[in-house]
Amino acid sequence: MPVERVMVSTRPNFDTATWYASYWVGITLRFLEEMGMRITDLSGDLANKEELVKAIEENDPIAYWGVGHGSETQFAGQDAYVMLEKGVDERLFVGRIVHLTACLTGAEDGLLESIANAGAVATIGYKVELIVGVMTDNFAERPDNAATESLMKPDCAIEMSLAEGKTVVEALDVADSVAEDEIEYWRASGHPDADLVIWALINNRDGLVLYGIPQVSVLEEYPPLHPFNVIVGVASLIALGLQLIRWEKMEPEKVVIKYE
Amino acid sequence: MTVEKLLRWIELLPPQERHQPVLVVDGRSLTPEDMVREARAGTDLGRKAQALWEGGALGTEEEMLIERIKKRLARYPPDKPLFAVLGAPNLLTPRDILKNVEERTELGKKWIETERRYLKYLDKLKERV
Numbered sequence: 585m586p587v588e589r590v591m592v593s594t595r596p597n598f599d600t601a602t603w604y605a606s607y608w609v610g611i612t613l614r615f616l617e618e619m620g621m622r623i624t625d626l627s628g629d630l631a632n633k634e635e636l637v638k639a640i641e642e643n644d645p646i647a648y649w650g651v652g653h654g655s656e657t658q659f660a661g662q663d664a665y666v667m668l669e670k671g672v673d674e675r676l677f678v679g680r681i682v683h684l685t686a687c688l689t690g691a692e693d694g695l696l697e698s699i700a701n702a703g704a705v706a707t708i709g710y711k712v713e714l715i716v717g718v719m720t721d722n723f724a725e726r727p728d729n730a731a732t733e734s735l736m737k738p739d740c741a742i743e744m745s746l747a748e749g750k751t752v753v754e755a756l757d758v759a760d761s762v763a764e765d766e767i768e769y770w771r772a773s774g775h776p777d778a779d780l781v782i783w784a785l786i787n788n789r790d791g792l793v794l795y796g797i798p799q800v801s802v803l804e805e806y807p808p809l810h811p812f813n814v815i816v817g818v819a820s821l822i823a824l825g826l827q828l829i830r831w832e833k834m835e836p837e838k839v840v841i842k843y844e
Numbered sequence: 845m846t847v848e849k850l851l852r853w854i855e856l857l858p859p860q861e862r863h864q865p866v867l868v869v870d871g872r873s874l875t876p877e878d879m880v881r882e883a884r885a886g887t888d889l890g891r892k893a894q895a896l897w898e899g900g901a902l903g904t905e906e907e908m909l910i911e912r913i914k915k916r917l918a919r920y921p922p923d924k925p926l927f928a929v930l931g932a933p934n935l936l937t938p939r940d941i942l943k944n945v946e947e948r949t950e951l952g953k954k955w956i957e958t959e960r961r962y963l964k965y966l967d968k969l970k971e972r973v
C-alpha cells in the first residue's frame with residue numbers, strides 16, 4: 585500500500601529546458617520536505633529508469649513527480665533516455681499520484697491516461713508543449729530569470745498544495761489561480777516581452793489535464809485493519825445475509841384495488 | 845460604446861497588443877489603434893468595428909490568428925531559440941513555430957488554439973472598463 589507523505593522525484597538537467605525546470609522543482613522539493621514530505625530526489629544522472637524503479641520499490645511512495653522531456657507515449661530522464669513508456673511501465677504506479685512536468689504526456693489516449701487506467705489513483709500532466717523558458721535578450725539565460733519563474737510557479741504550486749493536504753482537483757485549481765496572478769503581473773508590467781510570457785502562461789495553464797480520481801490527496805489515510813473490526817464486519821455481513829434470505833422466503837403482500 | 849471605453853481597454857492591454865490585429869471587418873484586419881482612429885473619424889468601418897468589439901467577436905478567424913502569431917514572431921530573430929520546452933526539440937525558434945503553424949501540423953494547430961485563448965483573455969479585459 586503506497587505510503588502517505590512519501591514522494592519520489594526525478595529531475596534531469598542536461599539541456600536548457602530540463603535545467604530550468606529542474607532548478608525550480610529542486611527549490612520546491614526543499615519546501616515540501618519542510619512541510620513534512622519524505623522525498624527521494626533523483627536529480628541529474630540519477631534521473632534514470634533503474635534508479636526510479638529502485639526508489640519506488642524501496643519507498644512505496646504515494647506520489648511521483650517527474651520532470652523531463654515528454655511525448656504522447658514516452659517520458660524521458662537524463663540525456664533523453666526513455667524512462668517511461670505507454671504499454672510498458674503502467675504497473676509501477678498502481679495506487680499512486682503521478683505528476684509529469686513534461687510536454688504532451690497528458691494527451692488523450694497518451695501515457696498519463698494509460699497510467700491512470702492501469703490503476704494510478706490520479707495522474708497530472710500536460711496535453712501541450714510545456715514552455716519553461718522565454719529565450720529573448722530581455723531574460724538572462726539562467727533558470728532564475730523572471731519568465732521561467734512565472735512559468736514554473738503554477739506547476740510547482742500543484743505539489744505545494746498537495747503537501748498542504750489539498751486534493752488533486754483542489755491543487756489544480758490553485759495552479760490555475762497562480763497562473764492567473766502571473767498573467768496579471770505580466771499584463772501590467774509594461775515589459776517588452778510581456779505578450780510572449782502571457783501567451784506561454786495561457787498555453788501551459790490550458791494544457792493542464794487530470795486523469796483518475798480528482799478527490800485524492802497525498803495525505804490519504806489507510807487505517808489498519810484491527811481484528812475486532814474484522815470480526816464485527818464479518819458478523820454484520822452474516823446478519824445481513826440471513827435477513828435477505830428471510831425476506832426472500834416471505835410471501836409478498838397482496839394489493840387489492842377496490843373499484844367502487 | 846464610446847471611444848473613451850475603447851481607450852480604457854487599450855490601456856489594459858500589454859503594450860505590444862496595441863499594434864496587433866484583433867478583429868476583421870469587411871475583410872480588413874484592425875488593430876486596437878486602428879479601431880480608435882476609425883471610431884474617432886466616425887467611419888462606417890469604425891461603427892462596424894465597435895459593434896463587433898462590443899459583441900465579443902475577437903479572434904474568431906483562423907487567418908487573423910495566424911497573422912497575429914506571425915507579427916509577434918517577426919519581432920525576434922527567426923533562427924534564435926525563442927522558447928525552451930520539455931519536448932523534442934527542447935528549443936523552439938520562431939521559424940520552427942511558424943512552419944508548424946503554416947502547415948497546420950498537430951503542434952501548429954495547438955499554437956493557433958493558444959492564440960485563440962490569448963485573444964479571448966484580451967477580450968475579457970473589456971469587463972474591467
